Amino acid sequence: MKKEVYINSIGSVSVQKTFDDSAFLEDIVTYNDNAIKVVDPNYKEFIPPAAARRMAKGIKMSAVSSQNAMKEAGLENVDAIIVGTGLGCLGDSEKFVRDILDNDEQYLTPTRFIQSSHNTVAGSIALDMGCKGYNFTYVHSNLSFESSLWDAKLQLATNEAENILVGAVDELVNHHVETHKFIDHIKKEAVPMEDVLNSGTKGIVFGEGSHFFVLSNKKQGSTYSRLIDMGIYNTLPEEKISETITSFLENNKISISDLDGVILGNNGDVEFDSIYKNLGTSLFEENPQLVYKHLSGEYDTASGFAFWLANKIFKTGKVPEILRWNNLPINNPKRLLIYNQYRGKNHSLVLLEKC
Amino acid sequence: MNRGVAITGMGMISAIGNNVAENFASLLSGRSGISKITQIKTVHESEIMVGEIPLTDDALENTLGYAHDTYSRTPLLGIIAAKEALAQAGIKDVSDYKTGLISGTTVGGMDKAEEYFYDYYQTDAHWNHINGLHAGDSTQKIADAIGLTESFVTTISTACSSAANAIMLGARMIKSGELDRVIVGGSDCLSKFTINGFKTLMILSDTYNTPFDENRKGLNLGEAAAFLVLESDKVVKNENKEVLAYVKGYGNSNDAYHQTASSEHGDGAVLAMEKALKVAGIEPKDIDYINAHGTATPNNDLSEGRAIIRVFGDNIPEFSSTKPFTGHTLAVAAGVEAIYSVLAIQNNIIYPNLNFKTPMSEFKLLPQTTLKNKEINTVLSNSFGFGGNCSTLIFTKEA
Amino acid sequence: MSELKQELKEKIIEQLNLEDVSVEEIADNDPLFGDGLGLDSIDALELIVMLDKDYGIKLADPKEGRKIFESINTMAAYISAKKA
Numbered sequence: 001m002k003k004e005v006y007i008n009s010i011g012s013v014s015v016q017k018t019f020d021d022s023a024f025l026e027d028i029v030t031y032n033d034n035a036i037k038v039v040d041p042n043y044k045e046f047i048p049p050a051a052a053r054r055m056a057k058g059i060k061m062s063a064v065s066s067q068n069a070m071k072e073a074g075l076e077n078v079d080a081i082i083v084g085t086g087l088g089c090l091g092d093s094e095k096f097v098r099d100i101l102d103n104d105e106q107y108l109t110p111t112r113f114i115q116s117s118h119n120t121v122a123g124s125i126a127l128d129m130g131c132k133g134y135n136f137t138y139v140h141s142n143l144s145f146e147s148s149l150w151d152a153k154l155q156l157a158t159n160e161a162e163n164i165l166v167g168a169v170d171e172l173v174n175h176h177v178e179t180h181k182f183i184d185h186i187k188k189e190a191v192p193m194e195d196v197l198n199s200g201t202k203g204i205v206f207g208e209g210s211h212f213f214v215l216s217n218k219k220q221g222s223t224y225s226r227l228i229d230m231g232i233y234n235t236l237p238e239e240k241i242s243e244t245i246t247s248f249l250e251n252n253k254i255s256i257s258d259l260d261g262v263i264l265g266n267n268g269d270v271e272f273d274s275i276y277k278n279l280g281t282s283l284f285e286e287n288p289q290l291v292y293k294h295l296s297g298e299y300d301t302a303s304g305f306a307f308w309l310a311n312k313i314f315k316t317g318k319v320p321e322i323l324r325w326n327n328l329p330i331n332n333p334k335r336l337l338i339y340n341q342y343r344g345k346n347h348s349l350v351l352l353e354k355c
Numbered sequence: 356m357n358r359g360v361a362i363t364g365m366g367m368i369s370a371i372g373n374n375v376a377e378n379f380a381s382l383l384s385g386r387s388g389i390s391k392i393t394q395i396k397t398v399h400e401s402e403i404m405v406g407e408i409p410l411t412d413d414a415l416e417n418t419l420g421y422a423h424d425t426y427s428r429t430p431l432l433g434i435i436a437a438k439e440a441l442a443q444a445g446i447k448d449v450s451d452y453k454t455g456l457i458s459g460t461t462v463g464g465m466d467k468a469e470e471y472f473y474d475y476y477q478t479d480a481h482w483n484h485i486n487g488l489h490a491g492d493s494t495q496k497i498a499d500a501i502g503l504t505e506s507f508v509t510t511i512s513t514a515c516s517s518a519a520n521a522i523m524l525g526a527r528m529i530k531s532g533e534l535d536r537v538i539v540g541g542s543d544c545l546s547k548f549t550i551n552g553f554k555t556l557m558i559l560s561d562t563y564n565t566p567f568d569e570n571r572k573g574l575n576l577g578e579a580a581a582f583l584v585l586e587s588d589k590v591v592k593n594e595n596k597e598v599l600a601y602v603k604g605y606g607n608s609n610d611a612y613h614q615t616a617s618s619e620h621g622d623g624a625v626l627a628m629e630k631a632l633k634v635a636g637i638e639p640k641d642i643d644y645i646n647a648h649g650t651a652t653p654n655n656d657l658s659e660g661r662a663i664i665r666v667f668g669d670n671i672p673e674f675s676s677t678k679p680f681t682g683h684t685l686a687v688a689a690g691v692e693a694i695y696s697v698l699a700i701q702n703n704i705i706y707p708n709l710n711f712k713t714p715m716s717e718f719k720l721l722p723q724t725t726l727k728n729k730e731i732n733t734v735l736s737n738s739f740g741f742g743g744n745c746s747t748l749i750f751t752k753e754a
Numbered sequence: 755m756s757e758l759k760q761e762l763k764e765k766i767i768e769q770l771n772l773e774d775v776s777v778e779e780i781a782d783n784d785p786l787f788g789d790g791l792g793l794d795s796i797d798a799l800e801l802i803v804m805l806d807k808d809y810g811i812k813l814a815d816p817k818e819g820r821k822i823f824e825s826i827n828t829m830a831a832y833i834s835a836k837k838a
Contacts, residue, residue: 049773053770087489096548096551097468100469100551101469105547108554108803109799109803110799113551113552114614116552117461117740118461119742120614122742123741123742123743126743127743132608132611132622132623134607134608135609136511137511137513139489139491140491140494140509141491147509151524154528154531154533180485182479183482183485233505234456235504235505346495
């Protein structure tokens with residue numbers, strides 16, 4: 001008998017003030033840029049100075065979001081830690097490469113190399129928590145977080161684990177931003193937040209963030225939602241997206257009209273946003289549509305922000321106006337579908353139900 | 356629930372061979388692939404030895420029919436290995452069953468990223484590699500090359516246990532019925548990044564690596580790609596497949612001790628081995644051969660050796676590390692050694708732990724140092740990585 | 755010698771990112787590792803690079819570092835002896 005999978009807590013550090021759990025997108029951080037950094041929480045409240053001195057930004061952000069998630073779930077330890085990251089602690093990788101090239105492979109120090117291991121965040125959280133359980137890191141572009149969720153769901157449904165800390169983290173790094181501007185993956189020009197999704201130009205506004213959640217097969221007082229199902233597809237021809245979503249829902253005995261809203265990954269890249277726009281005027285025409293990447297920026301694990309958002313909406317019953325993409329009314333939604341893709345590849349579906 | 360997770364195909368390329376057959380021949384003849392470095396220009400060339408695949412990127416691209424400078428070396432190696440695995444499994448249409456791909460890598464496209472790091476600012480000649488630094492990009496290129504679309508494709512990076520974890524996830528996906536077939540393994544090329552990184556940790560040997568030897572001086576880095584095809588009972592039955600061996604047990608655990616080093620008594624390694632034995636439903640006495648992680652760093656071999664003693668007590672089966680043949684191929688190590696484990700089962704043979712002379716002072720463990728024929732039904736293979744990541748896989752002749 | 759000791763303290767604080775430690779807080783005889791300053795094996799590797807880069811002294815085996823990096827006194831004595 002398969003067990004249900006619940007989201008029992010959330011934690012977030014992002015471009016918005018999401019680390020503060022008392023408010024929900026009330027005080028929006030605006031920008032006029034093509035690369036946006038997180039609002040830094042007071043890391044010292046979470047990390048002892050001796051530990052902080054070598055930590056990459058991704059580890060620091062994740063210390064905050066993971067500790068917040070653990071605290072809310074009322075846990076000291078978990079059975080497994082699973083983290084998704086497109087590029088790991090890229091800041092240190094970039095510095096290490098720079099050191100190699102600039103110093104002709106001389107006088108290099110180990111810290112930057114150690115931080116560059118993709119699994120350094122998951123390892124560091126385990127070390128801090130003393131968690132000897134299962135410890136995985138997925139690094140598959142914009143399916144990194146979804147792969148982690150998938151793995152957690154598999155273990156919880158089959159009762160291999162009871163509580164799993166699942167996270168998603170990526171850092172903003174200058175070399176990455178500069179080079180991706182060359183190839184039009186990141187916008188060459190600065191764009192004000194309110195115009196990003198209708199910018200009409202190539203590329204995205206790059207962001208960063210860290211999102212952690214405790215998933216469990218036991219419902220408790222803090223439970224936000226139930227993960228009904230999810231889908232991962234490395235490729236999908238555009239003409240098959242609608243039918244794939246429809247059959248995904250049918251498998252779960254849910255029709256399109258049963259969805260109280262869809263959270264779409266529009267990121268303002270004129271070349272690929274048509275995928276969402278076409279769905280918005282066809283399959284999802286009757287559904288309230290929400291968007292978020294103008295607030296979070298786009299990065300490999302930006303869908304972690306969407307997952308945070310959906311759960312926050314369930315808990316508060318509120319849908320901030322700034323998220324709304326069409327005009328259909330949405331009140332206290334019970335069931336939300338998150339659909340994401342990046343540059344037409346790596347499509348994912350995550351279906352959540354309020355608890 | 357699937358009973359067995361069948362291995363029906365294998366493919367690899369390493370310093371001791373461009374395919375599985377060549378690798379096996381080298382293992383039998385005791386031919387090591389450790390040499391001076393030739394494919395990468397590094398100031399450390401006189402101080403290090405590596406397990407390098409003696410082919411240029413151009414040669415690899417020629418083999419695959421690609422133009423010059425198409426991909427990073429990581430996907431090139433991966434594509435060669437994945438294609439061989441599919442061919443052995445007799446798969447012509449990769450989509451005829453619900454198929455997935457799970458690959459492990461640590462460097463991804465770092466070889467090109469470091470080469471063109473500043474060049475990108477001067478000319479657009481190599482901009483095709485800018486997006487190749489994503490570890491997932493190399494996996495997607497392998498998926499493209501084998502024609503895998505609309506499927507579950509992902510990448511795992513847990514340092515030197517990556518491929519073990521890819522095999523583990525694949526086995527769990529088959530067992531739970533999420534997939535009928537999954538191609539699992541990994542690919543990692545040598546790079547200045549890893550050479551200099553391990554150099555800063557002062558765990559690179561300047562000569563041939565000597566696992567479990569008192570006077571071991573560290574590891575030799577290597578490069579490789581290795582993939583296995585795992586299939587469900589249903590596919591094996593429908594297609595009347597020949598099964599090479601089974602993935603019977605798996606366990607992953609975290610040492611939670613140090614960012615890079617293993618704990619003194621190998622706590623994480625013990626937990627990983629115990630979990631794998633439990634999943635396999637067998638006892639330590641049922642293991643016929645241990646393919647050890649055995650990197651020949653002072654820390655690993657002591658920690659792993661103690662962990663083996665803790666799990667196996669006085670009845671330690673023959674064990675050896677094959678890293679003196681291949682070098683430490685990082686993310687792929689467990690993939691390479693999974694294939695060696697299956698070959699051990701198929702051929703009833705144990706590989707020698709080359710270069711061993713002096714037993715370690717801390718315990719009385721003696722690795723198998725000669726090629727040995729023995730009935731092998733069950734092999735346990737260890738892989739440990741940075742971040743305290745410890746993984747164990749168990750392979751069996753019967754389901 | 756006391757100049758060298760002062761310099762070493764400054765370099766250690768900078769190289770190892772010991773933001774909350776001041777030069778005055780490190781006594782010449784304090785253990786740098788374990789109970790003293792609380793440095794670990796990764797710091798030891800960082801200090802080996804510092805010896806190489808700033809003083810031209812190469813250590814081939816990280817184990818040699820243990821004795822040398824016991825305290826500021828031992829470090830200074832080792833560097834002075836090598837330089838002499």
